[in-house]
Amino acid sequence: MTKTSHPPAVPALRSTHPRFPGRRRLLSGLVARTLVGGMLSATAFAAAAQQGPISPAAELDAEIGQLEQALEEARKRRAGLAPAAGTDGAGSTSPAAGAADAADDDVVSIDAVVVRARNREERLQDVPIPVSVVSGRELERDHAVNISDFARRATNVQAAELNSRRSSVSIRGVGKNVNGEEYEAPVGVIIDNVFQPYVGASWTNFPDLESIEIARGPQGTLLGKNTTLGVLNISTRKPSFTPQYSAEATVGSRDLKRITGTLSGPLVENALAYRFSFFNETGEGSIDGQGQNKSTWYDRNRSGARLQFLALPADDVSARVILHHARARENINMSPNVSDPAAFLDGAPRGITFTSRITRGWFGGYQPLFEKFKVDADYVTPSIDEQNGASVEINWNLAGHTLTSITAYKDNRFVADNDFDKTRWDIRRGGGARTAQRQFSEEIRLTSRQGGSFDYQTGLYALYNGFNNETHTVFGRDAGAFYASNPQYATLSQNAAGRELLAASLDGTYTAQKRSPETTSFAAFGQFNWRFTEQATLTAGLRQTWERKKNTWSYLLYGPGADLDALGAANGASAAQIAAAKAIRGGPTGTGAGQIGSLARFGPKRHADNSDTATSVLLSPSYKLDDDTLLYASVARGVKSGAVGWNTADGTPNVTDPEVAIDFELGTKLSLLERRLILNVNLFNTDIKDFQTDQVVPDAGTATGVRNIIGNARKVRLRGVEFDGAFAVSQAFTLRFGGAVNHARYKDYKDAPCPSDLAASLPLQCDFSGRQLPGAPKYTLNLGAEYRQPVGQGLILSAHVNNSYSSKQNVALNLSEHGWESSRNITDAGIGFGPASGAWQISLFAKNLFDVEYAVDTSTFTGNSAVSKRWGERRSVGLSFRASL
Template structure:
């Protein structure tokens, strides 16, 4: 939710924890002071500006300026304000969003996100495309639950809408500099104003963020997980008449970082035996020490360019016709130490993804009379993903992979007796492509049956077509030698480690009819209730990985049936806002990734394969509250309880420690679905003499523990953690300038943000959250 105080705007999920602070004033029955009331929160969730308290959707509206002031500049930071949102960013390729426990990891390039991310009305086809800094943002709206009758792209879990600020005809600008620990340097700036008075305005926004590495590489003394990213957004707004406007947006974002670094959280017994055989001393398991031994670089470079054209025309009937055209290119280029060690095993994994997309949305919205509002639209999206993955093996690979074989020990074979040429120089090449065409027609009508009762039905028809191919080739193998190891086990080692030639071409084509029905009732001017039923859909797809036995090359669509009831209220003379939502969502054919154990003692593990889980159920309660306790103090709290469980999953992969191939996980909790999440905060303002103001804020967030992988192996559990951020500063009362000291992760909490299955079955690496960071920020506005 958002509210204003003076000329400033704040964005907060809500608070009731400290509501007793206002109880004495309420008990006295005194008339509320106008300065103590919260401003109306307006949202554009249904493509029209309206009060959030009368929208029959569970949502959080986050003000862009407040996010900037809190130092929340990236989409993964949004979860510190939205308890039901979980964002995991191992890297741009593997980014995943989840809402209410439902969300797909993009560890497999063939899967779409369950949460749709939109930037200025354009759907971002790869979730990693959303990782540009949130700079010069007007608002972020997080809609919880299936959304499909309002937006071009259907989503089964929810939607994140990001809206940038528009050009202005009054000159304005802002600048910001942040300096902090570990060499942090952040620069942001915006200029906006008229180019032709009353007709053409422009806006230019740029940012540059750098930070030194926070992970020590003991192999060569380097520091990894640095930050180095830049971006630019330019806009033109043309308003030749009151009935027509055109907005053109051009974007450029660049990232070049050594950041794809996972610290070990578990070694399987096989990996321990292999390391002992070749005489390699592994680092102790201590992810929070932030230490690795890697002899190869871990670089990621991404480049994103995009153009958006939004046209709005008010027709003679009063209806508004909107066209949103978007084109985006996204390139991901990464080099990774494939084995994560100082050994030369899978010494380099090179990945290049090229994603191109074009989208067109036509939308007509109108309120022909006081009893009716509607939105209808047509949508088209075309995507093409080209993928190249290469794995190069080194001179330690053969001895390492044979190191746990009992026959090696029985025959008295030492590492020096195993020819490196069995695998050294071998190269696996995985090439692939996927083309996607999506077409949809959607619409939603709100009938105001009475002054207090509204009925909102919606319908959507979707047509999806995907075509793709995948190949694997192996090259660089030396001839097998005459020695005992080569003759006895060389061919088997190569076959199980490298595999042979592989080619697969697949396609799917499907259609879906989905919809929703919502009832809203205004019990009083300050109390709104709603109940909704919705049907969400996410298309099936192609498993863009080499599939093993019992895994299909394609996977089915994910369907969600959701029921929700909620209350939205304002209390104590508009000083307190409370939102409550209860929901249940039943998911059929939930799309999930597995990391299965090897099918036999010689085969490698099967990683990143997509399957459909029969049935999943999500239940939960969400409470958001915001209180203006006094003219100087604002309080907020958001709490989400989630019970996300598999209902029918009797063919699930077992944890790597199990001797079984298949397990029954029915009734168990979903992975990446914490049971409790909460956010809370206090904002304080104290006026001083000479037009100055002292300000401070404390922000706190909590998540209880959960597994980060479906199979739930040792080392894949992410423990409960809490984060606390602190800010204290001095500013001019009209916000012309601000000087602020801040501390993020104030108590230096160790926590895990992502889990990754590594080289062998049962080997896991984790991405740890940032340690405590202290710094200062200077801002100016004009």
Template sequence: MRVSGTAKFLNVCAWCSLLLPLPSAQASTAFTASEESLNTITITARRLEESAQDVPISVASISGETLSQAGITTAQELQQVVAGLQVAVPNPRLAQFTLRGLGSSSFNEGLESSVGLFVDGVYLGRQSMSITDLIDIERIEVARGPQGTLFGKNSTAGTIHVITQKPQFTPEARMEASWGSEGMAQLRGTVTGPISSTTALRLTAWHNERDGLVENRFNGERYNDRHREGVRGQLLWAPTTKLSSRVIAEYSRLDERCCTFPLFGEPSKTVKARDEYVGYQRVSGNPFDRIADLNVRPSSQAEQYALSNETQWDFDLRHRLVSISAFRDFQFQPITEDNTSLDLVVSGTSSAQTQLSQELRIDSRWQHAETVLGLYVLNQNTRGSEYVRLGEDMSQWIFGGLIRENIPFANKENTGLLLNTLIPPETLAGMETRTPFQQKATSVAGFGSLNWHATDQLDVSLGLRYTVEWKDTEVRRRRSGGNPNASPLALTNNLALLAPLLGSQVSSLTFNQLLDDTVGGEFERKLAIEEDAVSGNAGLAWRWSPSLMTYLTYSRGVKSGGVNLGVTGERVKPMFRPEVADALELGLKSQLWSDRLLLNVALYDTYVTDYQALTFDESPTFIPNPRLNNLLNVGRVRLSGVDVDMQLALPQNFDVRAGIAYNRAITEDFKNAPDEDSQQNTRDLSGEPLANAPRWSGNVGVQKRWALEGGYTAYSIVDYHYRSTFNATLERSRNSVVEGYGVAGARLGLASQSGWDASFFVRNLFNQDYVDAILTIYGVGSYGAYAGEPRIIGGTLRLTW
């Protein structure tokens, strides 16, 4: 029997209560002077090092130690410790980040992320570049809401900034190994130290693997595994206290038997008719059975190279010149098919992104103000190719399905011979299309910000950014292979005789048109665009005391428009407009009870105009069409809600960290949404919740430490994260609903002063079933689901010296 998420939350809380010290008769709500207070959290959300409590925006800062304790090693797992963040990764190319309900699919390379992603100050031009392990991290800063001034480009929803550990002049080494059930194995190592009086080195390497979680009934193999590894090297040169230069080089790779997505829920009417005609029985529609049926081994391979340099020069007491130069190259090569053992289709969309960027800015600290002035240039080259190859069962499956829809008792046994005579299997078998695409883009921006301390209590913040972008694009499609002349219909190029079998939809076509609508015809498009945008912010912050601040901030973020990098039908516009987010945020930041309680609350209301959405081209086709190739602008979206972040240091070494987010994300004007029944974009979803935007999300983590004799420390950690029910697709299909879920984890460990730490952990403590990602298989209404990890039990050994 499945236990509800609420019941499991109560169970976790009951466990947590066992760790709390029992109150005595002399217990008081006051803390004694000897008890520890919370450490000051330093962030760079405004490009300056400052306390998180002084920044008038909603920022969640997660330390590397917190990530390690929670067992978080991937970007997808980051949502477990950040309320309001949603991350889905069907595969590296299709990674999607959503903050406060605002995010964009990366199914089409022409569409960029609404969440700005950064690593050590370097903007990542594609969401896929973030799919590497989070190893040797100093902290991660998640800034909610538009960040249109300093982080600027494509940050209408917010930013995620990963800051890695820097080289140290004090020698140190750290090794960590974790093993667990489901074949889990993680190895990490870091070493740092000086190589001269002015130069320090840091080397980091990692390996992360896990067995496949889905069993393929076709051949007994297991798919959806994990196999990732990489290395990072850093060199820090600091000849004086005023000058430093940090070079970072990184290589990472991913090679997995991934990803298979069994059909989620009931097949559509069309898919059901096709399966019944050829007599195919699908595996369970329940993703938690973790069963697939594939005759082609899925593959997911990715490589990434990165090189960056950050130089800082304090050329006087007030001014610092910062230069960040970076190169990144990401390549992804997948092999997928339609999740059946029928010989229908093998496909994959390879993609590659190369980018060069340069940021140059001056950070200044005046007597009553801080300013940032800068220039930014980004050059991107995005390229890829979609490959589709049809198999020998495709003809019977597609056209047999049409026959069964017209003649309910028809099947392969009673009409298959006739169908094979009219359209033999070799007509389509081996036919393939290749669709290469490319975009070259250049973005240039100038930006500036001012934080003015008008009085001892009042701060005024202003920011402005002007961006100009140029994009040149090309998309082509070519068809080859197969044997169209094998069909006698090719002689007449007339399908009128097929009306009794296939219906009037087919009989009105010529044979050549039938092939175009089934496989795809020749296509070519070249477009270039130029656009500019203004973004920025203005805010007031009032300090009631050194530990209590309220603020009101207006911010505007702009995500660039662009060109659809997919093949589109006559009903789809090739270009789309910029997405603009205007947000008001009212917040409170406080540190109470002698700095033992940190409590931050932010109320927000955001209007998004021309929200960039990726839906289905409604042009009729016969081939299973999972392509999200209709890039359009939803008229208006509204996001409103509240974020709460809390940290609490209790007596007797007991710490609590929690976050909760309530978000009402609504498409206020969306009259051209896809309809899964009519297969046309005529549904009115105005006033409906936005996709991938759970109304409630939250997390809590608690830690208790015990000081033991001999210098040992025992500790226990319990964490829990929750998502309420949401719909995972823009069209809000009845087959893409993700039920609310909560997942708990626990860790028990022992550490010594000599530098070793051994712990036992359980992930997904209650073995909760939950959907991790949803991917379209046969177009609108037909989706596959990727189940989240089951319970994993294991141990970790850390050595530091």
């Protein structure tokens, strides 16, 4: 048996080049990849050049330049523009002649995809992990700029962008499904090798990307904490010693205006390079304001910049410094009311409803608005999100190893004020939040050189993540008339004195809940690959984490409102009217709980903390049948941190247990038809114990004998099959596809809160065992195609389409019947025109081409609110011009 060498960052195929074996096949793959577009990373050659210790700048630029020139010459030959291979057009020999000759015109190959799913550059088809990759070139082509755009191009991934605090990325149907900064997500987000514990880090545009990778399944032994379901790994392009300049201007539907730009080049030849990228986007939203307020919601008003430096102080040392800032000021927190049924789902009449409250005589015959894309709010204040960050990554080639240090800081500020009632009346501005977050992290990693029978990575990780959060509620002069019970309203509305008390009962009252959750986390981790035969490899990993969670909580009454006793005595109101007004208010200045809440929640600041440990494990054998077939299996244990929260009714602490995921994977990665077809298939089974979600628990201290908390469902099971692939039909036409059959269900969840729409008298607990998880469609399918064709005069016509299909799903966290969304297809498409050199391009594109109406979140009705939906992006059409030097 002939011994096969283990591949470096790109396939090791035929070549006599002393530094890059296999240059002939590599260049063929790179040329074909550029023609077929979006499936592959347009910077794979750069990743290959930087694998292991970074070369001296002169060698690095020379090799990248050769590959770029060879690639460009191959493009031009296909377009009928370039001179014969081996000349520069004037009869002299080209520096990249040998490489260009290797790019055979009749070779179509799409296997040279490089990923960093295991903290090192590897060929996608050699990594025994289910990974989806979307290249920066495809994202630019599709004008994909945010997390929702990315999710539509990845397998078994969903995204719900509600606002900076409530965005969620889910893999295999599971994401962050509870609100509050105390609770972390099971899907990790990593940006330029820095783990982001706060969901707000993804609330921005991402220009100038190298690639997006989505690794599914537990990744905790290498990639960050809490990555029990997978990782979204975002990589921006690195500084270049070859000058690069690009700019793009876009205009489109709803007054869309977006500008992006990138500048990169050397500051000190062969020693220091920079890269500066920026974006600015504005546009109107798809939800229209009615009545006196004509503002739109879901608008765009965001900007950001990223400045990078790459220093090469020595041949074996590199340092990458990144500074970034982003800001958004947008009308984003709005879910239009769509219905307010008069009956419960069991047919019983509801009695008091949102509609019956808002149509009382106090409101002069007002009729509420129930339309998908219109609201009648009187209070419009844009939400503000600001984030700043800095990181320093140092790589040092030391005795056949790479020692890596990643030091990072990030802060985020979020401010929101919401019109809770969504009417033109001054009732309640509530649920708004002011959040200040900051994090510090340090990772030290030692990586052995790849190849041979054994290689490994090991390291230490430390993180501090802290929040100061305030949620507030402000009541207006119309709040009393809205929140009063029918008897209270009848008592107070019968004369002028009562109506004055009705207005004063809540007017000007202001409460605030303050929380300061903190996490201090330390971890030691390691993972190794043991190639114990020529084809067989065993990968094993271990991560041990130590965490301390702390939280402080207080509930304050900043605006007590008018003295109702004094007011009632002054205007001659009856004792019954004064008592009714005080009952509406409640809290420390009234009777009963009322709208202000029970006396138990008020008091001094309260503290709670909890310490815990967690162990993550990976064991994964793989077998290489040949260069084009990989078989693998894995068993992994992942842990998502617990949390210290608070019961807001009385201010008692609530400790939520960690989630523990046991995951089994069985897959194959195939390169077929002379590597024109890539097909990766994966079977998975994941059992999650103590799934963090809403829970009803016994509590003898409450009137009902139970309490609603954020707790743990006993068990959730995810089971299914996923596939990913691409097919180069020809040099001009490529298909990309991915999909899943996913059974994501509660396996044991007998103590769930019942949706309020079921019946007038709800059971104390509902059994959701066997129910499909919210936001977890059973079937998903992504299908993309790109066509590129020379049209003469050195010009290329390109067209692309991407369709994302999701089957029926429930998007209400409480599985309300009103949360069901039918199956949908979201189609993005575009057409572009420009020279083969890429110097400029004009493109026309559409997102959600067929204007499919779909919701990403649903809230069911209560006695104070109607059914409301948060809508996905409506159709937008744009025209873009891009120029590069």
